[in-house]
Amino acid sequence: MQPKSNATAPVGIIVNPMSGRDFRRLAARADTVTHESKRNQIARAVVGAVAVGAKHLLIPAEPRRLATGAVENLDLGAEFEIIETPIRHRASDTVAAVEAMRARGVGALLVLGGDGTHRIVTKAWQDAPMVAVSTGTNNVFPTMQEPTLAGMAAGLVATGLAPLEAVAQRAKRVHVEIEGETPDLALVDAVVLVGDRLGNFAPFSGEHMRRLVLARAEPASVGISPIGGLLVPSGAADDTGVLVDFCTHAEGGRLLRAPFAPGLMRTIHVRSARALDLNEPVTVEGPAILAFDGDRERELAPGQTAQLSVRRDGPWVIDTPRALAHAAEQGTMLDLDHWVDPYDGVANNMGCC
DSSP, X not given: XXXXXXXXXXXXXXXXXXXXXXXXXXXXXXXXXXXXXXXXXXXXXXXXXXXXXXXEEEEEOOTTOHHHHHHTTOXXXXXXEEEOOOOOSSHHHHHHHHHHHHHTTOSEEXXXXXXXXXXXXXXXXXTOEEEEEEOSSSOSSSBOOXXXXXXXXXXXXXXXSSOHHHHEEEOOEEEEEXXXXXXXXXXXXXXXXXXXXXXXXXOOOGGXXXXXXXXXXXXXXXXXHHHHHTTSOBOTTSSEEEEEEEOOTTTOOEEEEEEEEXXXXXXXXXXXXXXXXXXXXXXXXXXXXXXXXXXXXXXXXXXXXXXXXXXXXXXXXXXXHHHHHHHHHHTTTTTOXXXXXXXXXXXXXXXXX
16 A cells, blocks of 8 residues: 655755866866756756655755756746855855754755765764765765656655665764864765875875775775775675775885776775774874865874774665665555646657657
8 A cells, every 4th residue: 555645844955066076177087067967967856856745845055056046947836945054165054054954854865966075964964864966076975876766765755655764774984083172974984194284185195095994995986995995895784894004115015006086096005904893993193184085174183193983873875776666665656646747748849749
């Protein structure tokens, strides 16, 4: 029997205007994701969400009008609520939008961005229910997926047609406890660097890397994750992390060649690599730079310590194929209330069937 939708929880849209447009287009061979492409993806996702019964969507206002521009001409019979928060052109913009959506009782977030974007969302809402759509560069946490289907998955969860616990998995993350400072986190990788600097957007150099803790060590990925993945693989479903220690050329070690960025292969000296149990602590000491999910974020002073551990207490990541399979099993897409497809008239005018 088809479950009934309560149609009360909104779907929230989070999009990073700068994902897929950073310095790595110059330092490596990554593609550029245009603003128009993102607007198109958002529009497709919204159509998918409304098609399964979502009636209320929260749209962030931002200077490039990616989300607001995507929905302004969509006549789908749904309510688009524009979320106005302070704009400072920083990560705090995303935090403010997520917090506002959480306060409005959003049932699912549709996040379009890279690993860094999803990390910021998680910092604002640790156990957020989200569909993670990749639009960045070196992405492991979000995946490339058709936005129409991603929107359907978010809508199914937000309306209660697909129970979150049946179609989502709690993600792992790296906890970072810094002596005398506020804690931090990474969704994929936390790297300890020496001889580097905060604010450096260039791809990492092997000679600066000293220690790596991974929540996800994916061999078929690009960035920092495959460094561990090509040694001790650990995927999203595995209840382990990975610890890799590096050394200098003079100290020896084994040479590993890995894809640090799209079209950019680098060689690094590996001292050791092993699986990490969940909650197993790893202690590092400054002076050092700590990079999280590809971004150099924190600096350890000489003698200052930080403790890193991998735990499965991150956001709930909605599995789009699983959500749609659940809809098929429940007959959810049968006998839905009629809705107006904005392309019906266009198709008829073109002589389509």
